[in-house]
Amino acid sequence: MDTTLNKLQGDFQRYLLTLDGPMAKEVVSDALDAQTRLGIYADAYRLRLLEALQTDFVALRAVLGDDEFDAMGRAYIDAYPSQHYSIRHFGRNLSRFLAETDPYRATPVLAEIARFEWAMTDAFDAQDATVATVADMAAVAPGAWPSLRFGLHPSLQRIELQWNAPPIWKAVDENTDIPEPQQAEYPIGWMLWRNEFKIYFRSLSVDQAWMLDQLLTGATFSEVCEGLTEWIDAQHVAAHAAGLLKQWLEDGLIATIDY
Amino acid sequence: MAAASSLTHPPLGFGLGLRTDHYESILAGPRRVDWFEIISENYMVPGGKPLHFLDRVRAEYPLVMHGVSLSIGSTDPLNRDYLRDLKILAERVQPAWISDHLCWGGVAGKNLHDLLPLPYNRETLEHVAERVQQVQDFLGRRLLLENVSSYLTYKRSEMSEWEFLREVSERADCLILLDVNNIYVSSVNHGFNPIDYLEGIPAARVQQFHLAGHRNLETHIIDTHDEPIVDPVWNLYREAVRRFGPVSTMIERDDNIPPYEELLTELDHARAIAREVLSPDAKAREGRNGCSIAAPSKAGARRGASVAAARLPSE
Ligand SMILES: [Fe+2]
Numbered sequence: 001m002d003t004t005l006n007k008l009q010g011d012f013q014r015y016l017l018t019l020d021g022p023m024a025k026e027v028v029s030d031a032l033d034a035q036t037r038l039g040i041y042a043d044a045y046r047l048r049l050l051e052a053l054q055t056d057f058v059a060l061r062a063v064l065g066d067d068e069f070d071a072m073g074r075a076y077i078d079a080y081p082s083q084h085y086s087i088r089h090f091g092r093n094l095s096r097f098l099a100e101t102d103p104y105r106a107t108p109v110l111a112e113i114a115r116f117e118w119a120m121t122d123a124f125d126a127q128d129a130t131v132a133t134v135a136d137m138a139a140v141a142p143g144a145w146p147s148l149r150f151g152l153h154p155s156l157q158r159i160e161l162q163w164n165a166p167p168i169w170k171a172v173d174e175n176t177d178i179p180e181p182q183q184a185e186y187p188i189g190w191m192l193w194r195n196e197f198k199i200y201f202r203s204l205s206v207d208q209a210w211m212l213d214q215l216l217t218g219a220t221f222s223e224v225c226e227g228l229t230e231w232i233d234a235q236h237v238a239a240h241a242a243g244l245l246k247q248w249l250e251d252g253l254i255a256t257i258d259y
Numbered sequence: 260m261a262a263a264s265s266l267t268h269p270p271l272g273f274g275l276g277l278r279t280d281h282y283e284s285i286l287a288g289p290r291r292v293d294w295f296e297i298i299s300e301n302y303m304v305p306g307g308k309p310l311h312f313l314d315r316v317r318a319e320y321p322l323v324m325h326g327v328s329l330s331i332g333s334t335d336p337l338n339r340d341y342l343r344d345l346k347i348l349a350e351r352v353q354p355a356w357i358s359d360h361l362c363w364g365g366v367a368g369k370n371l372h373d374l375l376p377l378p379y380n381r382e383t384l385e386h387v388a389e390r391v392q393q394v395q396d397f398l399g400r401r402l403l404l405e406n407v408s409s410y411l412t413y414k415r416s417e418m419s420e421w422e423f424l425r426e427v428s429e430r431a432d433c434l435i436l437l438d439v440n441n442i443y444v445s446s447v448n449h450g451f452n453p454i455d456y457l458e459g460i461p462a463a464r465v466q467q468f469h470l471a472g473h474r475n476l477e478t479h480i481i482d483t484h485d486e487p488i489v490d491p492v493w494n495l496y497r498e499a500v501r502r503f504g505p506v507s508t509m510i511e512r513d514d515n516i517p518p519y520e521e522l523l524t525e526l527d528h529a530r531a532i533a534r535e536v537l538s539p540d541a542k543a544r545e546g547r548n549g550c551s552i553a554a555p556s557k558a559g560a561r562r563g564a565s566v567a568a569a570r571l572p573s574e
Contacts, residue, residue: 004382004415005332008415009333010366010367013365013366013367013371016371017369025414027412027413028411030450031450031478032448034411037410038411040479041373041410041411048372048373049372052372082370083369085300085340085341085344086303087300087370088301088304124308125304125305125306125309126305126307127306128306128310128311154306155307194307197307
């Protein structure tokens with residue numbers, strides 16, 4: 001659509017995004033000049049988005065400090081303008097931005113803190129589901145076990161982190177000394193989920209991470225047990241898998257047991 | 260009871276914006292407000308705490324839905340995903356009505372998350388009226404459009420904001436959410452008489468009032484919703500009630516959110532003003548004396564800045 005209104009909105013938007021372009025000549029100057037009036041909008045645009053980032057990335061802000069976070073946030077605002085109707089989604093690309101942009105990519109823990117905090121945001125308002133219980137599991141007839149599948153709670157977020165983002169987040173949350181960034185030898189699996197209205201997170205051993213990912217793809221109990229023999233002795237594997245399931249049921253992570 | 264000819268829904272009384280900080284107080288205490296307004300986008304999420312409390316509050320109170328993302332004046336196509344999600348939320352909430360702003364919020368697929376003013380001319384008028392009709396057809400109900408606070412005037416504007424709002428509402432057959440604070444803020448920022456604004460608005464279409472606080476920066480006023488309502492806005496509210504009658508009224512507080520009790524007290528002030536204006540005695544007095552409030556000129560606003568000269572968080 002190419003109309004004067006379309007052109008005007010394009011110019012206004014260009015000014016807000018780049019502080020550049022011909023917009024000022026479209027605006028009346030009186031007690032305040034056009035540039036000042038446009039500046040009110042340009043300031044408000046960035047402040048509103050910065051506030052959204054401050055809300056969603058509390059730990060990242062604590063690690064960077066207010067001024068550095070502000071500068072980083074402004075660079076992100078310029079690199080990833082919002083495309084979603086809701087400001088709720090604005091921080092979605094922050095982790096990616098930090099991983100690919102100088103100078104932040106030289107400190108990889110930053111992108112991982114952002115990824116961890118965003119996973120919390122997604123767990124917070126993910127779809128609701130009733131959860132299965134340990135009693136439901138106990139009621140399963142022994143003959144039905146091999147073909148069982150498990151539906152996981154929709155709030156479950158599975159991420160891999162090579163740095164100590166979760167302990168850093170925890171220190172910020174508890175207002176204790178923030179640990180130095182630390183890199184693990186290999187990426188560690190984490191799961192985050194919501195139970196009632198609280199967000200939980202836990203690291204996963206290699207076999208746990210593998211099993212959880214299998215359940216997510218709809219694998220049966222017997223398929224899971226077979227694969228777990230990579231790490232677990234065959235004669236203990238069923239008990240091991242059932243033990244993990246019991247723990248995840250108690251965690252409120254399993255929504256359905258499907259026959 | 261609405262007359263058959265009335266465009267508007269029956270008034271709901273005095274309400275507040277539903278805010279996360281107040282969920283527990285609202286559900287714990289006795290009923291102290293008549294209704295709540297929600298920001299639609301805050302509840303356009305799959306689940307969790309927001310929707311849980313939404314349902315609980317809805318079980319006890321009438322709700323209205325107030326959106327910030329419709330971008331009715333944008334030259335981008337209407338956002339179908341947004342409209343779909345809005346309709347899904349409306350089915351859940353069964354709101355008394357749905358409102359959004361007379362503004363635009365971005366073009367070329369971008370969202371600036373602001374309520375940007377429109378140039379008030381024929382081209383915009385046709386564009387907006389046509390889109391309001393599309394939205395109303397999709398939602399199956401009349402939409403309320405709210406006047407926004409603004410900080411600039413376009414050279415391409417050919418009419419006042421109130422003329423534009425009146426024309427849009429009549430052409431599109433929509434309703435009006437009159438934000439009394441926004442009228443005041445814009446009257447200072449642009450130097451018009453807020454009474455002229457009220458007089459230009461078609462009374463039959465006014466469904467709701469907003470009240471809010473702002474920050475007076477002396478050279479201009481920023482609409483921040485983070486302070487109590489100031490006296491000039493209360494005075495303008497008095498004039499609005501005098502003209503438009505017992506219109507559903509609510510206070511918007513979006514930042515620096517005080518305890519629930521404090522907002523209830525502020526809301527009581529609105530009730531008292533409306534009661535006083537609408538009492539038979541007041542009508543008699545008005546008949547003798549008429550009424551007027553000073554038009555806040557730029558200079559007046561500078562002198563009369565009763566709000567502490569506030570800064571935005573950072574410049
Ligand atoms: Fe408003």
